Amino acid sequence: MRYIKMGLRNVLIILTCWLWLNPSTSQAQNIRLLTLNQLESRLAAGKDTTFIVNFWATWCVPCVAELPDFEKLQATYSGNKLKVLLVSLDFKSKVNSTVIPFIKKQHLRNEVYVLNETNQQEYIDRVDKSWSGALPATLMVNTTRNLRQFFEREFTYPELEQTYLSLK
Amino acid sequence: MKWYLITCFIALAAFAKAQGGYKVGDAVADFSLKNVDNKTVAMADYPAAKGFIVIFTCNTCPVAQAYESRIIALHNKYAPKGYPVIAINPNDPNTQPGDSFSEMQKRAKTKGYSFAYLEDTGNQVADRFGATRTPHVYIISKEDGKSVIQYIGAIDNDTENANPDKITYAEQAVDALLNGKKPAITFTKAVGCSIKRSRG
Numbered sequence: 272m273r274y275i276k277m278g279l280r281n282v283l284i285i286l287t288c289w290l291w292l293n294p295s296t297s298q299a300q301n302i303r304l305l306t307l308n309q310l311e312s313r314l315a316a317g318k319d320t321t322f323i324v325n326f327w328a329t330w331c332v333p334c335v336a337e338l339p340d341f342e343k344l345q346a347t348y349s350g351n352k353l354k355v356l357l358v359s360l361d362f363k364s365k366v367n368s369t370v371i372p373f374i375k376k377q378h379l380r381n382e383v384y385v386l387n388e389t390n391q392q393e394y395i396d397r398v399d400k401s402w403s404g405a406l407p408a409t410l411m412v413n414t415t416r417n418l419r420q421f422f423e424r425e426f427t428y429p430e431l432e433q434t435y436l437s438l439k
Numbered sequence: 440m441k442w443y444l445i446t447c448f449i450a451l452a453a454f455a456k457a458q459g460g461y462k463v464g465d466a467v468a469d470f471s472l473k474n475v476d477n478k479t480v481a482m483a484d485y486p487a488a489k490g491f492i493v494i495f496t497c498n499t500c501p502v503a504q505a506y507e508s509r510i511i512a513l514h515n516k517y518a519p520k521g522y523p524v525i526a527i528n529p530n531d532p533n534t535q536p537g538d539s540f541s542e543m544q545k546r547a548k549t550k551g552y553s554f555a556y557l558e559d560t561g562n563q564v565a566d567r568f569g570a571t572r573t574p575h576v577y578i579i580s581k582e583d584g585k586s587v588i589q590y591i592g593a594i595d596n597d598t599e600n601a602n603p604d605k606i607t608y609a610e611q612a613v614d615a616l617l618n619g620k621k622p623a624i625t626f627t628k629a630v631g632c633s634i635k636r637s638r639g
Contacts, residue, residue, distance in 0.1 A: 330501035331632060332535070360630050362599050391596060395628040405572035405633040423571070425633070 302371055305358060305384035307394050313356075319415040320352040321438060326386075326398070326408040328360045329373045333425045334407040338377065340428040344435060345381055353435070355381045360406065363387070411438060460569010461577070463625045466585040470564045472527065472557035473540070475547040480525070480555045482579075482586055489521030490580035490589070490616060492609065495559075495570040497528045498546045499537040500632035503573040506594050507550060510574070513594070513609060514554040522578075522613050524554040529565035530573070531637035538635070561637050572631030578612045578622070589616060592627030 314322050325341050327334035338357070345355040357379065361370050366385050374383055388394040395404050399421035402408055409422045411434070418438060426434065461467060471481040482491060492513055496503045514524035532539035540558050547556045559565055568577055578590035590612035597605035612622035 328630075332499075333633065333635075364599060364601075391593070391629050392627055395630070402628070403571040403575075404628045404630045406630065407633065423633070 302366070302374060302383050302385065304363075304387035306387045307397055309387075310356075310358070310384075314412045315414050317354065317414060319413065320354050321411065321413045321418075321435070322354050322356060323435065324356045324358055324410040324412065326358050326360055326406060326410070328406055329365075329369050330361070331406040337407060337426055337431075338379065340426060340431050342380055343428060344431055347432075348435070357381050357383045359383065359385045361385060411435070413438065460567065461588050461591070463588050463591055465588050467577075467579055467588060468567070469586070470567075472559055472564065475540075475544045475552070475556045475558075480557055482525075485523060487521070488523055488581070490578065490613075491586070492517060492522055492524045492613065493568075493577040493579060494524060494526050494594075495529050495565055495568070495573055495575040495577075495634065496526050497530045497535070497538045497573045497632075498542050499530070499535055500573045502598055502629075502631045505598055505600065506574050509594055509600070511550070511552065511554075516610075517613050518554070520613075520617055522616070526552070526554055526556045527559050527564055528556065529559040529562040529570060530635040531562065533637070534635040562634060565634055565636075570634060572629070572633055574629075574631060575634075576609050578609065578616070580616050590622050590625050592624075593629035596627070596629075598630070 310324070314324075323341065323344070325334075325338075327338065329335065341355050341357065345353065359370055363385065370383075370385060386394070391404065395402050398408070398410060401421060402423055405423055407425055409424075409426065411420045411422075412418065420438070422434070467482075469482045471479050474480045482488075485491070494510055496506070496510065498504075510524060510526065518524065528538055528543055530538035532542075536542075543556055543558060546552075568575075570577075574594060576590070576592060576594055577588055579586045580589050581587075590609070592608060594609045595605045595607045596602075606624075608624055608627050611624065615622045
Protein backbone atom coordinates (compact mmCIF):
# COMPACT_ATOMS: atom_id res chain seq x y z
CA MET A 272 0.00 0.00 0.00
CA ARG A 273 2.81 2.35 0.97
CA TYR A 274 4.55 1.66 -2.37
CA ILE A 275 1.38 2.44 -4.24
CA LYS A 276 1.05 5.74 -2.34
CA MET A 277 4.68 6.63 -3.05
CA GLY A 278 4.20 5.67 -6.68
CA LEU A 279 1.13 7.89 -6.91
CA ARG A 280 3.01 10.75 -5.25
CA ASN A 281 5.87 10.44 -7.74
CA VAL A 282 3.46 10.46 -10.63
CA LEU A 283 1.85 13.59 -9.20
CA ILE A 284 5.23 15.29 -8.76
CA ILE A 285 6.28 14.42 -12.30
CA LEU A 286 2.93 15.59 -13.67
CA THR A 287 3.16 18.87 -11.74
CA CYS A 288 6.71 19.48 -12.98
CA TRP A 289 5.68 18.74 -16.53
CA LEU A 290 2.75 21.14 -16.33
CA TRP A 291 5.02 23.75 -14.75
CA LEU A 292 7.81 23.40 -17.30
CA ASN A 293 5.66 23.06 -20.39
CA PRO A 294 5.10 26.68 -21.42
CA SER A 295 2.22 26.00 -23.77
CA THR A 296 0.21 24.35 -21.00
CA SER A 297 0.90 27.06 -18.45
CA GLN A 298 0.17 29.78 -21.02
CA ALA A 299 -3.11 28.19 -21.98
CA GLN A 300 -4.14 28.16 -18.34
CA ASN A 301 -3.40 31.87 -18.18
CA ILE A 302 -5.96 32.94 -20.74
CA ARG A 303 -8.53 35.13 -19.05
CA LEU A 304 -11.56 37.16 -19.92
CA LEU A 305 -10.99 40.90 -19.54
CA THR A 306 -13.48 43.76 -19.43
CA LEU A 307 -12.43 47.25 -20.54
CA ASN A 308 -12.75 48.45 -16.92
CA GLN A 309 -10.30 45.76 -15.86
CA LEU A 310 -7.96 46.74 -18.68
CA GLU A 311 -8.10 50.45 -17.76
CA SER A 312 -7.41 49.64 -14.05
CA ARG A 313 -4.43 47.57 -15.11
CA LEU A 314 -3.07 50.40 -17.30
CA ALA A 315 -3.57 52.97 -14.51
CA ALA A 316 -1.93 50.73 -11.89
CA GLY A 317 1.12 50.29 -14.13
CA LYS A 318 2.09 53.96 -13.57
CA ASP A 319 5.38 54.44 -15.47
CA THR A 320 5.11 51.15 -17.35
CA THR A 321 4.44 51.54 -21.06
CA PHE A 322 1.67 49.17 -22.10
CA ILE A 323 1.26 48.06 -25.68
CA VAL A 324 -2.21 46.57 -26.03
CA ASN A 325 -2.70 44.70 -29.30
CA PHE A 326 -6.28 43.94 -30.30
CA TRP A 327 -6.33 40.83 -32.50
CA ALA A 328 -8.29 37.70 -33.35
CA THR A 329 -7.36 34.20 -34.49
CA TRP A 330 -9.48 34.79 -37.62
CA CYS A 331 -7.62 37.99 -38.56
CA VAL A 332 -4.79 37.06 -40.94
CA PRO A 333 -2.68 40.25 -40.60
CA CYS A 334 -3.12 40.10 -36.79
CA VAL A 335 -1.74 36.57 -36.66
CA ALA A 336 1.11 37.63 -38.96
CA GLU A 337 2.23 40.43 -36.61
CA LEU A 338 1.89 38.54 -33.30
CA PRO A 339 5.54 37.33 -33.44
CA ASP A 340 6.61 41.00 -33.73
CA PHE A 341 4.84 41.82 -30.47
CA GLU A 342 6.52 38.79 -28.87
CA LYS A 343 9.90 39.97 -30.18
CA LEU A 344 9.37 43.54 -28.95
CA GLN A 345 8.59 42.32 -25.40
CA ALA A 346 11.59 39.96 -25.45
CA THR A 347 13.92 42.66 -26.79
CA TYR A 348 12.85 45.32 -24.31
CA SER A 349 12.15 43.12 -21.30
CA GLY A 350 14.64 45.23 -19.32
CA ASN A 351 12.57 48.35 -19.99
CA LYS A 352 9.28 49.07 -18.34
CA LEU A 353 7.30 47.62 -21.22
CA LYS A 354 4.33 45.29 -21.00
CA VAL A 355 2.68 43.84 -24.08
CA LEU A 356 -0.91 42.64 -23.62
CA LEU A 357 -2.62 40.65 -26.37
CA VAL A 358 -6.37 41.16 -26.22
CA SER A 359 -8.32 38.81 -28.47
CA LEU A 360 -11.64 39.82 -29.97
CA ASP A 361 -12.51 36.28 -30.89
CA PHE A 362 -16.07 35.14 -30.32
CA LYS A 363 -16.39 34.06 -26.69
CA SER A 364 -18.01 30.82 -27.87
CA LYS A 365 -14.73 29.98 -29.65
CA VAL A 366 -12.35 30.42 -26.68
CA ASN A 367 -12.02 26.71 -25.87
CA SER A 368 -12.28 25.38 -29.41
CA THR A 369 -10.07 27.94 -31.20
CA VAL A 370 -8.25 30.50 -29.05
CA ILE A 371 -6.64 28.18 -26.48
CA PRO A 372 -5.38 25.67 -29.11
CA PHE A 373 -4.04 28.62 -31.13
CA ILE A 374 -2.11 30.05 -28.18
CA LYS A 375 -0.66 26.61 -27.42
CA LYS A 376 0.43 26.12 -31.02
CA GLN A 377 2.01 29.57 -31.30
CA HIS A 378 3.75 29.32 -27.90
CA LEU A 379 2.78 32.90 -27.09
CA ARG A 380 4.73 34.23 -24.10
CA ASN A 381 2.87 37.51 -23.71
CA GLU A 382 -0.23 37.77 -21.55
CA VAL A 383 -3.28 36.85 -23.60
CA TYR A 384 -6.82 37.90 -22.80
CA VAL A 385 -10.19 37.58 -24.47
CA LEU A 386 -12.19 40.80 -24.38
CA ASN A 387 -15.26 40.34 -22.21
CA GLU A 388 -17.48 43.03 -23.73
CA THR A 389 -20.57 42.67 -25.90
CA ASN A 390 -21.65 46.20 -26.86
CA GLN A 391 -19.44 47.20 -29.80
CA GLN A 392 -21.13 50.61 -30.01
CA GLU A 393 -19.78 51.33 -26.55
CA TYR A 394 -16.45 49.58 -26.26
CA ILE A 395 -14.91 50.50 -29.65
CA ASP A 396 -15.25 54.22 -28.84
CA ARG A 397 -13.99 53.67 -25.30
CA VAL A 398 -10.77 52.16 -26.62
CA ASP A 399 -10.41 55.10 -29.01
CA LYS A 400 -12.82 57.44 -30.79
CA SER A 401 -10.87 57.09 -34.04
CA TRP A 402 -11.18 53.28 -34.13
CA SER A 403 -13.60 52.06 -36.81
CA GLY A 404 -13.47 48.52 -35.42
CA ALA A 405 -11.10 47.10 -38.05
CA LEU A 406 -8.43 44.69 -36.84
CA PRO A 407 -5.55 44.73 -36.12
CA ALA A 408 -5.45 47.72 -33.79
CA THR A 409 -2.93 48.72 -31.14
CA LEU A 410 -3.08 51.03 -28.13
CA MET A 411 0.06 52.39 -26.47
CA VAL A 412 -0.38 53.82 -22.96
CA ASN A 413 1.85 55.25 -20.23
CA THR A 414 -0.23 56.66 -17.37
CA THR A 415 2.55 58.59 -15.60
CA ARG A 416 3.51 60.37 -18.80
CA ASN A 417 -0.12 60.93 -19.70
CA LEU A 418 0.51 59.20 -23.01
CA ARG A 419 -2.14 57.38 -25.02
CA GLN A 420 -1.78 56.67 -28.73
CA PHE A 421 -3.98 54.50 -30.88
CA PHE A 422 -3.18 52.85 -34.22
CA GLU A 423 -5.71 51.19 -36.54
CA ARG A 424 -3.10 49.55 -38.72
CA GLU A 425 -0.64 46.70 -39.14
CA PHE A 426 2.99 46.99 -38.06
CA THR A 427 6.16 45.45 -39.41
CA TYR A 428 8.73 44.82 -36.67
CA PRO A 429 10.85 47.89 -37.56
CA GLU A 430 7.72 50.06 -37.59
CA LEU A 431 6.56 48.68 -34.25
CA GLU A 432 9.98 49.17 -32.68
CA GLN A 433 10.32 52.71 -34.06
CA THR A 434 6.86 53.64 -32.85
CA TYR A 435 7.57 52.24 -29.36
CA LEU A 436 10.95 53.98 -29.14
CA SER A 437 9.53 57.27 -30.40
CA LEU A 438 7.13 57.29 -27.44
CA LYS A 439 10.05 58.02 -25.14
CA MET B 440 14.23 64.12 -35.35
CA LYS B 441 13.93 61.84 -38.35
CA TRP B 442 11.99 59.22 -36.37
CA TYR B 443 9.84 61.96 -34.91
CA LEU B 444 8.92 63.15 -38.41
CA ILE B 445 8.25 59.59 -39.60
CA THR B 446 6.03 58.93 -36.60
CA CYS B 447 4.15 62.17 -37.17
CA PHE B 448 3.66 61.21 -40.79
CA ILE B 449 2.35 57.75 -39.83
CA ALA B 450 0.01 59.25 -37.23
CA LEU B 451 -1.26 61.84 -39.72
CA ALA B 452 -1.76 59.20 -42.40
CA ALA B 453 -3.71 57.03 -39.95
CA PHE B 454 -5.77 60.06 -38.91
CA ALA B 455 -6.47 61.03 -42.52
CA LYS B 456 -7.55 57.47 -43.30
CA ALA B 457 -9.86 57.32 -40.29
CA GLN B 458 -11.37 60.72 -41.06
CA GLY B 459 -11.59 60.35 -44.83
CA GLY B 460 -14.47 59.24 -46.94
CA TYR B 461 -18.16 59.99 -47.06
CA LYS B 462 -20.25 61.04 -44.06
CA VAL B 463 -23.98 60.62 -43.53
CA GLY B 464 -25.70 63.29 -45.65
CA ASP B 465 -23.02 63.35 -48.34
CA ALA B 466 -23.95 62.82 -52.00
CA VAL B 467 -22.16 59.87 -53.57
CA ALA B 468 -20.50 59.92 -56.99
CA ASP B 469 -21.45 56.91 -59.09
CA PHE B 470 -18.97 54.09 -59.55
CA SER B 471 -18.50 51.61 -62.37
CA LEU B 472 -17.04 48.23 -61.42
CA LYS B 473 -16.82 44.75 -62.90
CA ASN B 474 -19.44 42.28 -61.65
CA VAL B 475 -18.87 38.53 -61.26
CA ASP B 476 -20.78 38.06 -64.57
CA ASN B 477 -18.04 40.16 -66.27
CA LYS B 478 -20.48 43.01 -66.95
CA THR B 479 -19.85 46.48 -65.57
CA VAL B 480 -22.29 47.71 -62.91
CA ALA B 481 -23.01 51.29 -61.86
CA MET B 482 -25.74 52.78 -59.64
CA ALA B 483 -27.11 54.39 -62.82
CA ASP B 484 -27.95 50.88 -64.06
CA TYR B 485 -30.78 50.74 -61.49
CA PRO B 486 -33.15 53.52 -62.66
CA ALA B 487 -36.10 52.06 -60.72
CA ALA B 488 -34.21 51.77 -57.41
CA LYS B 489 -35.13 54.10 -54.54
CA GLY B 490 -31.68 53.57 -53.12
CA PHE B 491 -28.98 51.02 -52.41
CA ILE B 492 -27.51 48.89 -49.67
CA VAL B 493 -23.82 49.10 -50.58
CA ILE B 494 -21.77 46.59 -48.61
CA PHE B 495 -17.98 46.33 -48.70
CA THR B 496 -17.44 42.64 -48.11
CA CYS B 497 -15.26 39.78 -49.30
CA ASN B 498 -14.81 36.02 -49.53
CA THR B 499 -12.21 35.49 -46.85
CA CYS B 500 -13.04 37.57 -43.77
CA PRO B 501 -14.74 35.39 -41.13
CA VAL B 502 -16.90 38.31 -40.00
CA ALA B 503 -18.05 38.84 -43.60
CA GLN B 504 -18.70 35.11 -43.87
CA ALA B 505 -20.72 35.20 -40.64
CA TYR B 506 -22.88 37.92 -42.21
CA GLU B 507 -23.13 36.39 -45.69
CA SER B 508 -26.55 34.78 -45.23
CA ARG B 509 -27.83 38.04 -43.70
CA ILE B 510 -26.54 39.98 -46.73
CA ILE B 511 -28.40 37.58 -49.04
CA ALA B 512 -31.54 37.98 -46.88
CA LEU B 513 -31.25 41.79 -46.98
CA HIS B 514 -31.23 41.73 -50.78
CA ASN B 515 -34.13 39.26 -50.98
CA LYS B 516 -36.20 41.39 -48.61
CA TYR B 517 -35.36 44.89 -49.86
CA ALA B 518 -34.55 44.59 -53.59
CA PRO B 519 -38.27 44.14 -54.41
CA LYS B 520 -38.97 47.27 -52.31
CA GLY B 521 -36.40 49.32 -54.25
CA TYR B 522 -33.25 48.87 -52.16
CA PRO B 523 -31.01 46.24 -53.80
CA VAL B 524 -27.72 45.15 -52.24
CA ILE B 525 -24.56 46.03 -54.16
CA ALA B 526 -21.66 44.07 -52.69
CA ILE B 527 -18.14 45.38 -53.35
CA ASN B 528 -14.94 43.44 -52.65
CA PRO B 529 -12.10 45.93 -52.04
CA ASN B 530 -9.39 43.45 -51.01
CA ASP B 531 -6.17 43.27 -52.99
CA PRO B 532 -5.85 39.70 -54.35
CA ASN B 533 -2.05 39.99 -54.20
CA THR B 534 -2.34 40.23 -50.41
CA GLN B 535 -5.40 38.00 -50.13
CA PRO B 536 -5.48 35.42 -52.96
CA GLY B 537 -8.82 34.04 -51.73
CA ASP B 538 -10.39 37.35 -52.78
CA SER B 539 -9.37 37.19 -56.45
CA PHE B 540 -11.97 37.80 -59.16
CA SER B 541 -12.20 34.09 -60.03
CA GLU B 542 -12.69 33.21 -56.33
CA MET B 543 -15.42 35.89 -56.15
CA GLN B 544 -17.12 34.27 -59.16
CA LYS B 545 -16.95 30.86 -57.48
CA ARG B 546 -18.37 32.11 -54.19
CA ALA B 547 -21.19 34.07 -55.85
CA LYS B 548 -22.16 30.95 -57.80
CA THR B 549 -21.90 28.48 -54.89
CA LYS B 550 -23.78 30.71 -52.47
CA GLY B 551 -26.30 31.81 -55.08
CA TYR B 552 -25.78 35.57 -54.86
CA SER B 553 -28.68 37.27 -56.62
CA PHE B 554 -27.07 40.69 -56.17
CA ALA B 555 -24.10 42.34 -57.86
CA TYR B 556 -20.72 41.36 -56.40
CA LEU B 557 -18.18 43.83 -57.73
CA GLU B 558 -14.41 43.87 -57.88
CA ASP B 559 -12.94 47.13 -56.60
CA THR B 560 -9.49 47.00 -58.20
CA GLY B 561 -7.00 49.13 -56.29
CA ASN B 562 -9.70 49.73 -53.63
CA GLN B 563 -10.51 53.07 -55.26
CA VAL B 564 -14.22 53.00 -54.40
CA ALA B 565 -13.50 51.84 -50.84
CA ASP B 566 -11.07 54.75 -50.49
CA ARG B 567 -13.66 57.20 -51.80
CA PHE B 568 -16.27 55.87 -49.38
CA GLY B 569 -13.79 55.71 -46.50
CA ALA B 570 -14.58 52.04 -45.90
CA THR B 571 -12.12 50.50 -43.44
CA ARG B 572 -13.36 46.97 -42.82
CA THR B 573 -15.44 44.09 -44.11
CA PRO B 574 -18.36 44.04 -43.80
CA HIS B 575 -18.95 47.82 -43.91
CA VAL B 576 -22.43 49.01 -44.91
CA TYR B 577 -23.47 52.27 -46.62
CA ILE B 578 -27.20 52.81 -47.12
CA ILE B 579 -27.94 55.30 -49.86
CA SER B 580 -31.23 56.85 -50.94
CA LYS B 581 -32.02 58.85 -54.06
CA GLU B 582 -32.99 62.44 -53.22
CA ASP B 583 -33.64 65.04 -55.94
CA GLY B 584 -31.50 63.16 -58.44
CA LYS B 585 -28.65 62.69 -55.96
CA SER B 586 -27.53 59.53 -54.18
CA VAL B 587 -27.29 60.50 -50.52
CA ILE B 588 -25.74 58.46 -47.70
CA GLN B 589 -28.27 57.79 -44.93
CA TYR B 590 -26.52 55.21 -42.79
CA ILE B 591 -22.94 53.96 -42.29
CA GLY B 592 -21.93 51.00 -40.18
CA ALA B 593 -22.85 47.48 -39.20
CA ILE B 594 -25.64 45.19 -40.41
CA ASP B 595 -26.68 44.48 -36.80
CA ASN B 596 -25.13 44.27 -33.34
CA ASP B 597 -24.82 40.47 -33.22
CA THR B 598 -21.98 39.08 -35.34
CA GLU B 599 -22.46 35.56 -33.94
CA ASN B 600 -26.15 35.68 -34.86
CA ALA B 601 -27.08 34.25 -31.47
CA ASN B 602 -29.16 36.99 -29.90
CA PRO B 603 -32.87 37.02 -30.84
CA ASP B 604 -33.08 40.59 -29.47
CA LYS B 605 -30.39 41.90 -31.81
CA ILE B 606 -30.73 45.42 -33.18
CA THR B 607 -31.00 45.17 -36.97
CA TYR B 608 -29.46 48.55 -37.82
CA ALA B 609 -29.45 48.12 -41.60
CA GLU B 610 -33.04 46.86 -41.77
CA GLN B 611 -34.26 49.61 -39.45
CA ALA B 612 -32.54 52.25 -41.59
CA VAL B 613 -34.10 50.98 -44.85
CA ASP B 614 -37.53 50.56 -43.18
CA ALA B 615 -37.38 54.20 -42.03
CA LEU B 616 -36.44 55.38 -45.54
CA LEU B 617 -39.26 53.32 -47.08
CA ASN B 618 -41.63 55.11 -44.67
CA GLY B 619 -40.32 58.48 -45.83
CA LYS B 620 -38.34 59.07 -42.63
CA LYS B 621 -34.67 59.45 -41.76
CA PRO B 622 -33.08 56.49 -39.95
CA ALA B 623 -33.03 56.90 -36.15
CA ILE B 624 -29.52 55.45 -35.97
CA THR B 625 -27.27 56.73 -38.76
CA PHE B 626 -23.81 55.53 -37.67
CA THR B 627 -22.53 52.41 -35.92
CA LYS B 628 -19.18 50.76 -35.41
CA ALA B 629 -18.30 47.08 -35.56
CA VAL B 630 -15.31 44.82 -35.29
CA GLY B 631 -14.32 43.56 -38.72
CA CYS B 632 -11.38 42.63 -40.92
CA SER B 633 -9.26 45.52 -42.11
CA ILE B 634 -9.51 46.03 -45.87
CA LYS B 635 -6.43 44.57 -47.55
CA ARG B 636 -5.50 47.70 -49.48
CA SER B 637 -3.29 47.47 -52.52
CA ARG B 638 0.31 48.54 -51.96
CA GLY B 639 0.90 49.23 -55.65
